[in-house]
Amino acid sequence: MVQLVPEEIQTKEVLHWEGVHLIHFSDSACSQKARIFLNLKGINWISHPLNLTQQDNYKPWFLGINPRGLVPVLVHDGEVHIESNDILDYLDETFPELKLIPVDAREDIMAGLDEENELHLDLRALTMRFVIPRFLARKRPEALSLYEQSENIINGEADARKEIELSFWRTYATEGISDRRAHEATQNFFAAYELLEQRLTHNRYLSGSEVTLLDIAWFIYTHRLSMAGYPFAKLHPKVAIWHAHLLLKPEFANEVQVPTSLKMITSAMQLMQLITSTTLSHIAEF
């Protein structure tokens, strides 16, 4: 669990926030996952939207809460928690009414969540290549410099995550996401979805007969990858049906709404990719 120590939190106001507060961004995968979880559990929470497209995550107010500059962040009665899966594990323990990590499936769910977390940068790479054009998503160099120079201590230690973030966004600004990187990311997902397809042979949901946090986490990835053009119905038909079924639930559907303006931009970008034979299916050789 990553809970930040109060002395390292520069934005002191959050230490006085009572109740459950989530700092999040509408279109961020990890934020969507957290919101679906909160909705399903019926937890009352206070929303603090942060606009990643405006690079608000590199402004001092937010870096003073999470030096990693990443959403979501949970503030619960003045305690600051980061890392979405740790946040949700903590909330499931703290609000046990409807368990989304049932005790008897805990080991299985945690292993599946680790895999999901490992693939986060692959999801980001495919999003930046096939869903959002570079002119919208790239970070301003001044914002990245502010981020680079900001405090980087988490629980007494220099945090390695910042280097990974800086490297991703700097490479993206100059080169975009290369064919090689996109190919590698889709192959990683292909392997992971082969395993999920097997899970769904025996069960209605990924870890049994009820929805768990594992379904929420992979639903978000599946939804984003569908937007990127990943051909689920062709490659992993059981996953496609499971995703369509979850999408019928308002707690899920409401959190993955895409603004019409972005839908139009994505469609135009994907049309160009179709004309130039550079869609996800072309690059991945599916």
Ligand SMILES: N[C@@H](CCC(=O)N[C@@H](CS)C(=O)NCC(=O)O)C(=O)O
């Ligand atoms: N492992 C972290 C990943 C968090 C993460 O990468 N969040 C993304 C949004 S999904 C973010 O804040 N990106 C910053 C940006 O796009 O500038 C978690 O699960 O919380």
